[in-house]
Amino acid sequence: GLWLADEAHLDPREALPALAASLASRGVRFAFGAAVQPQTLAADHVIDCRGLAAREALPDLRGVRGERLLLRSRDVTLHRPVRLLHPRFSIYVVPRADGLLMLGATMLESDHAGPITVRSALELLGAARALHPALAEAEIVEAAAGVRPAFPDNLPRLLRRGRVTHFNGLYRHGFLLAPWYATQLAATLAAPAEVEA
Ligand SMILES: Cc1cc2nc3c(=O)[nH]c(=O)nc-3n(C[C@H](O)[C@H](O)[C@H](O)COP(=O)(O)OP(=O)(O)OC[C@H]3O[C@@H](n4cnc5c(N)ncnc54)[C@H](O)[C@@H]3O)c2cc1C
CATH class of the missing domain: 3.30.9.10 (D-Amino Acid Oxidase, subunit A, domain 2)
Structure with a gap:
């Protein structure tokens, strides 16, 4: 057995609706059930977090x-x-x-x-x-x-290609790592374009 004194846990089925409600209360709009292609979206920034569905853009996923x-x-x-x-x-x-x-x-x-x-x-x-x-x-x-x-090294990647930023490869730790990577993602968007991080 492994004892991690500071370990915490959450129930994803409760966490996701709570996160969505929190974001909606701050003006974020959701379009559930809409299958989109990142390249075709008319937006200043597009964050492609389609998971495995993004394999055409990320072939080693x-x-x-x-x-x-x-x-x-x-x-x-x-x-x-x-x-x-x-x-x-x-x-x-x-x-x-x-x-x-x-x-x-x-x-x-x-x-x-x-x-x-x-x-x-x-x-x-x-x-x-x-x-x-x-x-x-x-x-x-x-x-x-x-x-x-x-990805092959099982580590997540933030990959900026112009106005599209791919955020993928969260493997076994999507919930664990999301807060840290959200901060990195915000920093990536604030950086000049054409940077791959
Ligand atoms: C059995 C199991 C146990 C796990 N346990 C843990 C754990 O204990 N802790 C932990 O941190 N992680 C755990 N994970 C891993 C975690 O679930 C993943 O890391 C996480 O789901 C990855 O999130 P993601 O948003 O990148 O991808 P996904 O969860 O795959 O989400 C991608 C989303 O994009 C949507 N999508 C796809 N194509 C399109 C399109 N064209 N337009 C619009 N939307 C689209 C999909 O419908 C989906 O909702 C577990 C996973 C499994 C399978």
Whole structure:
């Protein structure tokens, strides 16, 4: 196990609407459901943060598939994330509201976004039971999979090309790194054009 005294966690499903509401109250307008091409937008600055959909502009971007399970346990209560470090399979369990536990996540070199596989579910659940035997009695509430956008070095990039700034490659740490990169992005926009950072 790994104990990080200052570690924090959030629930993305609560964080994103809260962020959107905060931005809307400051005059930011959202156009949900609109598929746009950055080059065709008439704007002084365009920030392209389309994730994997930006591969035509960022050819070395790749997908890393991640699968996770949502459990509900009456017997195991956590107040902070717990990580199990194992040479073959590492997991983390993150407490959510209402007794829910988020169990994740696989890392597969694939951009397939389909549902979780039997193999991954077995591995995640086996590791969870090793973490705490009482998790064997937990209910499986949800299973999901996503694809993380990543560059070959797994580090995010801010790449300014004229009036379009590509911000991508957040890999496993989009929520963790977003505040720091937002500051960098603001600095990039303030810098003279034609700079690639
Ligand atoms: C199982 C799993 C667990 C994870 N756990 C964590 C974690 O614990 N901590 C953490 O920090 N990160 C975690 N991540 C990673 C995090 O989800 C990603 O780093 C983050 O989602 C990347 O954000 P993004 O906005 O760059 O890309 P995305 O989340 O992929 O968002 C891109 C958006 O662009 C939209 N889009 C695409 N094309 C267009 C278009 N033409 N016009 C308009 N919109 C478009 C898409 O619909 C999408 O909404 C996890 C990921 C997975 C899969």
